[in-house]
Amino acid sequence: MDNVVEFRKITKYFPGVKALEDISFSVHSGEVLAFIGENGAGKSTLLKILNGDYQPTSGEYLINGEKKHFRQPSEAIEAGISVIYQERQVLMNLTIAENVFLGRLPADKFGIVNTKEANRRTAEIISDFGLDMKPTDKVKDLSIAYQQIVEIMKAYSRDNLKLIAFDEPTASLSDSEIESLFKIIRKLKSEGKMVIYISHRMEEIQEIADRIVILKDGKYVGNYGMKEVTEEEMIRMMVGRNLGDIYDNLDRNKKIGDVLLEVEHLKTDHVKDVSFTLHKGEILGFSGLVGAGRTETARGIIGADKMLSGELYLEGKRIYNKSPKDAMKNGIILIPEDRKTQGLLTNFDVGNNITVGSIDANSNNFGVLNRKKENEMVQSGIREFKIKTPSAKKKVLELSGGNQQKTIVARWMSTNPKVLILDEPTKGIDIGAKAEFYNMICKFAKQGLGVILISSELPEVMGLSDRIIVMKSREISGEVLRKDASEEGLLKLAMIGGENNGRN
Amino acid sequence: MEGIKGSKDRHFHINGSNFVLFCAIIVVIAIFTSINHNFLSYQNFINILVAASLIGLVAIGHTYLIIAGLNDLSAGSLAAFSGVVAALLVKNMGFNFWLALIFTIVIAVLVGVFNAWMVTGIKLDPFIATLVSQAIFRGFAYIISNGKAVPISDKTFIKLGNARFLTIPLTVWILIIAYVIFGFILAKTKFGRSVYAIGGNKEAARLAGLNPNRIIYTCFMMMGALCAVGGVILAARMNSGQPSACVNLEFDSITAVILGGVSFTGGVGNIGGTVLGVFLIQSFNTGLTMVGVQSFWQYVARGALLLMALATDYIRKKNAEKIMLEDSMRNL
Numbered sequence: 001m002d003n004v005v006e007f008r009k010i011t012k013y014f015p016g017v018k019a020l021e022d023i024s025f026s027v028h029s030g031e032v033l034a035f036i037g038e039n040g041a042g043k044s045t046l047l048k049i050l051n052g053d054y055q056p057t058s059g060e061y062l063i064n065g066e067k068k069h070f071r072q073p074s075e076a077i078e079a080g081i082s083v084i085y086q087e088r089q090v091l092m093n094l095t096i097a098e099n100v101f102l103g104r105l106p107a108d109k110f111g112i113v114n115t116k117e118a119n120r121r122t123a124e125i126i127s128d129f130g131l132d133m134k135p136t137d138k139v140k141d142l143s144i145a146y147q148q149i150v151e152i153m154k155a156y157s158r159d160n161l162k163l164i165a166f167d168e169p170t171a172s173l174s175d176s177e178i179e180s181l182f183k184i185i186r187k188l189k190s191e192g193k194m195v196i197y198i199s200h201r202m203e204e205i206q207e208i209a210d211r212i213v214i215l216k217d218g219k220y221v222g223n224y225g226m227k228e229v230t231e232e233e234m235i236r237m238m239v240g241r242n243l244g245d246i247y248d249n250l251d252r253n254k255k256i257g258d259v260l261l262e263v264e265h266l267k268t269d270h271v272k273d274v275s276f277t278l279h280k281g282e283i284l285g286f287s288g289l290v291g292a293g294r295t296e297t298a299r300g301i302i303g304a305d306k307m308l309s310g311e312l313y314l315e316g317k318r319i320y321n322k323s324p325k326d327a328m329k330n331g332i333i334l335i336p337e338d339r340k341t342q343g344l345l346t347n348f349d350v351g352n353n354i355t356v357g358s359i360d361a362n363s364n365n366f367g368v369l370n371r372k373k374e375n376e377m378v379q380s381g382i383r384e385f386k387i388k389t390p391s392a393k394k395k396v397l398e399l400s401g402g403n404q405q406k407t408i409v410a411r412w413m414s415t416n417p418k419v420l421i422l423d424e425p426t427k428g429i430d431i432g433a434k435a436e437f438y439n440m441i442c443k444f445a446k447q448g449l450g451v452i453l454i455s456s457e458l459p460e461v462m463g464l465s466d467r468i469i470v471m472k473s474r475e476i477s478g479e480v481l482r483k484d485a486s487e488e489g490l491l492k493l494a495m496i497g498g499e500n501n502g503r504n
Numbered sequence: 505m506e507g508i509k510g511s512k513d514r515h516f517h518i519n520g521s522n523f524v525l526f527c528a529i530i531v532v533i534a535i536f537t538s539i540n541h542n543f544l545s546y547q548n549f550i551n552i553l554v555a556a557s558l559i560g561l562v563a564i565g566h567t568y569l570i571i572a573g574l575n576d577l578s579a580g581s582l583a584a585f586s587g588v589v590a591a592l593l594v595k596n597m598g599f600n601f602w603l604a605l606i607f608t609i610v611i612a613v614l615v616g617v618f619n620a621w622m623v624t625g626i627k628l629d630p631f632i633a634t635l636v637s638q639a640i641f642r643g644f645a646y647i648i649s650n651g652k653a654v655p656i657s658d659k660t661f662i663k664l665g666n667a668r669f670l671t672i673p674l675t676v677w678i679l680i681i682a683y684v685i686f687g688f689i690l691a692k693t694k695f696g697r698s699v700y701a702i703g704g705n706k707e708a709a710r711l712a713g714l715n716p717n718r719i720i721y722t723c724f725m726m727m728g729a730l731c732a733v734g735g736v737i738l739a740a741r742m743n744s745g746q747p748s749a750c751v752n753l754e755f756d757s758i759t760a761v762i763l764g765g766v767s768f769t770g771g772v773g774n775i776g777g778t779v780l781g782v783f784l785i786q787s788f789n790t791g792l793t794m795v796g797v798q799s800f801w802q803y804v805a806r807g808a809l810l811l812m813a814l815a816t817d818y819i820r821k822k823n824a825e826k827i828m829l830e831d832s833m834r835n836l
Contacts, residue, residue, distance in 0.1 A: 005763060010544055013829055013832050013833050014829070014832070015825065015828035015829050015831075015832055017832065018833075057833070122694060134594060302711075304710070323710075323715065324710060324711050324712070324713055325713040325714070325715060328713040329713075334711065336708075336711055339797075341705070341707060341708070342705075342707050343706050343711075343713055344703055344705065344708060345700075345704040345705050345712075345771075346705060346771075347700065347703070347704035347705075347710065347770075347771030347772050348700070348701070352697070352700075354712070355699070356701050356709070356712050357712045357713055359694040359697055359698065359714075360694065360713075362694075363693065363694040364695075367693045367694045367695055368692055368694075369692055369693060369694055369695050371695060382783055395828065397828065398828050398831055398832060411712065415713075470597065
């Protein structure tokens with residue numbers, strides 16, 4: 001039987017964010033439909049609406065022409081819609097069969113579970129999928145890829161499965177594992193299931209998808225057959241503008257000054273033996289895979305993680321950062337990666353979010369805050385960093401992501417730092433705001449600050465940095481000058497490491 | 505009543521949710537007055553404030569702690585323990601009252617240090633940590649007093665319980681002064697701001713250069729001092745240090761604070777709300793006694809009040825989210 005899922009004018013608001021606007025398109029039986037778009041384009045939000053995790057603010061979705069409204073994922077699963085998430089939702093201590101039939105194990109009328117029957121049916125699915133595992137294996141003994149496949153089997157074991165969606169399924173899989181996943185996806189497709197596939201990897205999308213839906217900043221851009229568009233066209237539609245131009249037009253700092261910060265043999269619980277120098281007016285990029293130790297290096301420098309050994313010198317003078325507060329007094333600040341958990345004080349308004357880093361400077365000897373001084377700081381912060389807010393009294397959560405980030409930058413810049421560490425500063429903000437940030441970062445360098453830029457986006461690191469340090473497995477694997485940097489070279493250092501320890 | 509509101513307005517910010525609370529107080533007063541006409545009288549008003557002096561002081565501590573994302577279940581035990589300690593120091597050790605008071609405060613502050621250490625040092629949840637000290641210090645209160653009330657004959661000590669200044673009891677003055685001072689600290693100083701910051705997001709506050717552990721220690725130590733003063737006042741009023749006093753004091757106090765608009769999840773609230781919350785809960789307690797409700801029913805009534813407080817907190821948060829969402833929909 002042919003199934004259709006149709007989205008009609010789906011709109012979703014979160015406080016401060018319009019996540020989706022007027023999205024309409026449909027998915028058909030026997031096709032693999034890929035959602036593509038930048039971070040924050042609304043791909044996952046749309047999936048979460050379809051499986052009842054979120055409720056749309058307006059608009060509706062229909063399955064086979066019938067209006068549906070799932071209030072929670074279990075209702076969607078009952079109706080034949082399953083989403084496989086990046087984070088596995090399997091129970092590690094149960095067997096494969098117990099996971100597959102979780103919550104609906106075959107049982108007799110007294111509620112006694114018929115394990116044999118569950119195992120038999122699971123074995124059928126395993127052989128359908130052409131896999132080599134036993135229903136009685138514990139899930140914790142499986143590889144990550146197989147754990148994910150157990151989730152797929154769980155969805156597949158329901159007779160009424162109509163649509164199965166994958167949210168970044170390959171993020172932690174190896175090439176051969178991806179191949180076995182694709183084999184299963186093709187099988188699902190051949191059986192007439194609808195498949196939705198979300199990924200950032202263009203090669204995968206070209207290999208597996210029949211059709212793509214492009215989203216940009218929560219808006220629907222278009223819906224194309226895979227053969228109709230080239231990869232470049234896809235990227236242009238996703239991004240809406242050529243990033244290359246932005247990097248070329250930056251007003252870069254030409255004069256790099258004396259040594260500002262020297263990090264000697266920094267060691268914490270999370271990094272081993274990191275040494276490097278940063279100059280005045282320099283933008284020093286930190287590249288590497290997630291978990292390579294870049295953030296942890298920054299945390300070690302500012303004393304957020306305890307420094308086990310090593311030395312820090314600022315302008316030639318030995319400094320000790322036992323806590324972020326010490327670092328701040330010494331003029332070294334970190335703008336953390338995760339805005340929501342490490343940056344914003346969500347109970348505070350915009351103004352108090354700016355001044356919280358400067359309460360020492362803004363209070364007298366008795367600890368009484370000087371409102372006038374605070375107001376001046378807030379007003380100049382809002383002006384200088386062009387924070388779009390109707391007033392300083394606005395709750396910071398109500399601002400857009402880019403303006404929240406600017407608020408945090410304003411907080412830190414009010415402390416007059418010498419060294420600025422930015423950890424993934426443009427994550428989850430739209431491209432217009434990104435360009436603004438890039439200009440801001442260059443301006444800081446021009447003012448003579450030393451900037452450390454941690455970023456997972458290679459074009460960003462290469463476009464902005466004067467020099468790039470690559471980390472792998474919690475230590476530095478190489479260092480490249482801007483003019484010598486290539487995506488391949490950086491990736492190689494990040495994944496394989498450098499020869500003779502990579503130092504030029 | 506009007507007098508109270510007027511004086512509060514100058515010192516404290518009265519916002520929308522406080523207004524709701526103010527109306528609730530009016531309703532409670534109206535109901536009790538309709539049953540017993542003596543409820544609405546100057547003398548009864550003063551009685552309520554005197555009765556509120558203990559829970560009022562402790563509620564200041566809870567306001568700070570809960571805004572900072574912490575809590576304290578040991579307040580009642582600590583107040584009883586403090587009353588017994590002060591009485592014993594005067595009776596058996598021959599301390600004069602003032603020395604005994606200072607000594608008691610120091611001991612209670614050390615208990616606060618112990619609570620803070622359990623929370624920051626061995627990373628216990630504040631609820632669990634203070635459950636530990638709740639048990640320990642109730643136990644010590646019985647142990648050092650042999651389980652019996654310790655009589656007080658010292659004149660200065662007793663005077664604390666019944667002296668008046670400008671016709672208003674001394675204990676009420678202490679309460680008013682405490683609210684003015686701690687209200688000012690919470691609203692106007694960098695320490696107060698830090699309390700809100702760590703309650704909103706501890707990790708972000710730490711990365712913003714604040715020292716959460718120091719703030720946690722200060723809040724618990726402050727709570728210790730407030731419990732000590734409250735316990736000593738109670739002992740003075742009862743002419744004895746009683747190891748069995750103040751059971752469930754912390755629950756009344758937390759109820760008052762939540763009623764006053766402090767969010768249980770931290771980061772939100774103010775002292776003005778606590779003033780109203782304390783007054784509401786104490787007029788409620790006094791009212792129930794005056795109209796002759798059997799004391800067992802008072803437990804049920806308090807439970808209902810706490811439920812109301814938590815429900816109000818929930819509705820308040822839901823509304824705030826709704827308003828934010830509507831704002832975004834209009835402006836984006």
